[in-house]
Amino acid sequence: MATDSLWNWNFRRVGEGGSGRHYHRFWNNLIGWLIDDPETRPLQLETHKERYEEGEDVLLRVRVLQEDYNPSVGTEVKLMIKSREGEATSETVKTDDNGEAALQWTPMQEGFYTAKVKVEVNGEKREAEIGFSVFSETAEFQKPKVNETLLKRIAEVSGGTYEVLTEKTDLSAIKFANPKVEVKTHSKSVSLWDNWWTYCLVLTFLFLDWFTRRKSGLS
Numbered sequence: 001m002a003t004d005s006l007w008n009w010n011f012r013r014v015g016e017g018g019s020g021r022h023y024h025r026f027w028n029n030l031i032g033w034l035i036d037d038p039e040t041r042p043l044q045l046e047t048h049k050e051r052y053e054e055g056e057d058v059l060l061r062v063r064v065l066q067e068d069y070n071p072s073v074g075t076e077v078k079l080m081i082k083s084r085e086g087e088a089t090s091e092t093v094k095t096d097d098n099g100e101a102a103l104q105w106t107p108m109q110e111g112f113y114t115a116k117v118k119v120e121v122n123g124e125k126r127e128a129e130i131g132f133s134v135f136s137e138t139a140e141f142q143k144p145k146v147n148e149t150l151l152k153r154i155a156e157v158s159g160g161t162y163e164v165l166t167e168k169t170d171l172s173a174i175k176f177a178n179p180k181v182e183v184k185t186h187s188k189s190v191s192l193w194d195n196w197w198t199y200c201l202v203l204t205f206l207f208l209d210w211f212t213r214r215k216s217g218l219s
Helices: 012-013 021-034 148-158 196-215
Strands: 043-047 051-053 058-064 076-083 088-095 100-104 111-121 126-136
Touching: 043 111, 043 126, 058 076, 058 111, 058 126, 076 100, 088 100
Parallel strands: 051 126
Antiparallel strands: 043 058, 058 100, 076 088, 076 111, 111 126
């Protein structure tokens, strides 16, 4: 690292008809380690989204690397999914030739969930954790049909009108009363001490103090 011979891994190898992939891989791994690139972490856990709808499949992906950043093949990975209410689901999967494994899980209720993975590689225990949320459709999407009775009642109470919009509806015929608008056109900041009343009041107190002291023979 402290010498100037690393260039031999690339230029000399290429000049001899070889490949410089080891040189580039070395520097890519080194830079990734220095910047803590998620792709270089020994244990990686991710979901393809952060938010899911209720009943939608959640895809969890796990990647396990050895100390030399080569894929850890055939490693048993324990996955546990837990909700805030305490309900937990546990599954065990094995990594493939790329050191990757996946689990598809379907949440049946909304809320916040935490996925945690545990694995042991060459006697070294590793853990990773990720969170995601599950939400249900809002009421406006559950019942998208127009509630004509409710809209007419709102118009009646508020003093408005209920209209059904069609292609022939002329919106220009609808008039609204001009609202009262107040606009700030000028402002002025005056300091409490920047006026004659305050100045005179201070002088009065000073005069009374001087007069009292002189009357009492203190000055």
